[in-house]
Amino acid sequence: MAVTTPARPPARPPGRLARxxxxxxxxxxxxxxxxxxxxxxxxxxxxxxxxxxxxxxxxIFSSPWQLPHTLxxxxxxxxxxxxxxxxxxxxxxxxxxxxxAGTLVLAAPAAYVLSRVTxxxxxxxxxxxxxxLGIPAQVVMLPLFVVMNKLLLVDSLFGLIVVYVATxxxxxxxxxxxxxSTLPVELEEAAALDGAxxxxxxxxxxxxxxxxxxxxVLILNIIQHWGETVFALVFIQNTDHQTLxxxxxxxxxxxxxxxxDWGGLxxxxxxxxxxxxxxxVWLGRRIIEGMTVxxxx
Numbered sequence: 061m062a063v064t065t066p067a068r069p070p071a072r073p074p075g076r077l078a079r080x081x082x083x084x085x086x087x088x089x090x091x092x093x094x095x096x097x098x099x100x101x102x103x104x105x106x107x108x109x110x111x112x113x114x115x116x117x118x119x120i121f122s123s124p125w126q127l128p129h130t131l132x133x134x135x136x137x138x139x140x141x142x143x144x145x146x147x148x149x150x151x152x153x154x155x156x157x158x159x160x161a162g163t164l165v166l167a168a169p170a171a172y173v174l175s176r177v178t179x180x181x182x183x184x185x186x187x188x189x190x191x192x193l194g195i196p197a198q199v200v201m202l203p204l205f206v207v208m209n210k211l212l213l214v215d216s217l218f219g220l221i222v223v224y225v226a227t228x229x230x231x232x233x234x235x236x237x238x239x240x241s242t243l244p245v246e247l248e249e250a251a252a253l254d255g256a257x258x259x260x261x262x263x264x265x266x267x268x269x270x271x272x273x274x275x276x277v278l279i280l281n282i283i284q285h286w287g288e289t290v291f292a293l294v295f296i297q298n299t300d301h302q303t304l305x306x307x308x309x310x311x312x313x314x315x316x317x318x319x320x321d322w323g324g325l326x327x328x329x330x331x332x333x334x335x336x337x338x339x340x341v342w343l344g345r346r347i348i349e350g351m352t353v354x355x356x357x
Contacts, residue, residue, distance in 0.1 A: 061142065099132055108306030113326040117279070120322050135327035142321075143328050145304065152286065152303045155217055157351035159224040160281045163232050164274060166225065171236030172262055179306065187235060192230030205294060215297040222283050223295060232277050286336045304332045313356050 110122050113135055116127040140146060174182055194271065205214065213219030243266060249260040267274075287304040296302055300308070308328050313319055 094121075105189055106333075109326060109333070113328075113330045114321065115321060115323055119321040120326070132323055134330065136342060138321065139311065139324040139328040140329060142217045142300070142314065142324065143307050145311075145328065147300065147309050148302050148304045148307035149331075151217060151301060154342060155220055155224065155303060156282055156285050158217075158221040159228065159280050159285050162225040163228045163354040164278060165280055167229055167232035167236055167277065168267065168270070168274065169262065170229075171233050172240050172266060174233070174237045175240035176245075186234070189192065189233045189237075193234065197227065201290075201294060208295065214295055215301060217301055220292060220295050220301075223286070223291050227291070228281055228284070233279070236270070236273055239270055243269050266357060275343075279339065283336055287332055294356055308332050 108124075109126060112124070114131045114133070118131060119126075119128060141290075141328055174186055207212050207293060208223070211219075213222060247265055247269070248261050251265050256265070287305050288303075289309070292303045292306050293309070296306060299310070311328050315325060
């Protein structure tokens with residue numbers, strides 16, 4: 061007689077507690093609260109900066125965490141005129157726009173060639189640009205100043221643009237090379253069959269497809285150079301050519317002799333910070349899309 065074994069009951073699906081414990085990892089338990097804490101700290105710091113820019117000096121020290129009794133918009137007017145922010149803002153716009161345009165004009169063709177033309181030197185060139193990301197600015201400051209001085213590019217906005225473009229190229233080329241590598245080669249082959257030249261293929265076919273990466277590089281370039289101080293402090297010597305960061309530094313130095321105008325100082329900081337913050341809030345999603353679009357193509 062055959063012996064039959066009793067059938068096992070079907071396994072129960074994991075309970076809610078088991079599913080929840082499976083999702084709880086070290087990253088979710090520790091990482092997410094830390095990220096939100098950092099975000100909250102930055103938001104509170106920005107709000108405190110804005111509120112302080114609308115207070116008097118006495119209110120800043122007597123009630124730093126309270127709302128201002130009266131909104132002192134004259135702090136911004138005083139900072140704008142006393143710190144010479146008008147000319148500095150115009151100079152900053154010229155420098156940032158010239159740097160962003162020059163970086164894209166030079167980095168996009170170089171990255172396209174490195175991603176498409178296969179030679180034994182490609183790896184070395186890509187490594188050369190990648191190594192440029194790890195060179196501190198302080199290391200090249202003195203030799204760069206000597207070279208720029210011989211070329212008569214010190215104390216000029218064009219010279220500062222040249223320096224900014226040179227320091228921005230390593231990241232831009234390295235980032236766009238990986239971005240162009242994700243674009244389909246079949247489109248280039250189809251354009252070649254239609255008689256398009258290599259330049260026309262790059263300009264009319266591949267460059268529009270790389271718009272996400274180009275916009276990302278553009279935004280990051282603007283954010284990086286809007287408040288840059290180190291190179292501007294070394295290569296700009298005339299107040300007529302100073303940028304916003306130098307104007308803010310000069311306004312701080314004026315306070316040492318004319319009295320501590322803390323309301324005006326916070327207003328000056330807000331003038332420098334708010335445009336970059338608004339740009340990031342407005343276009344922050346485009347930065348994330350440009351960073352991640354290459355991995356899903």
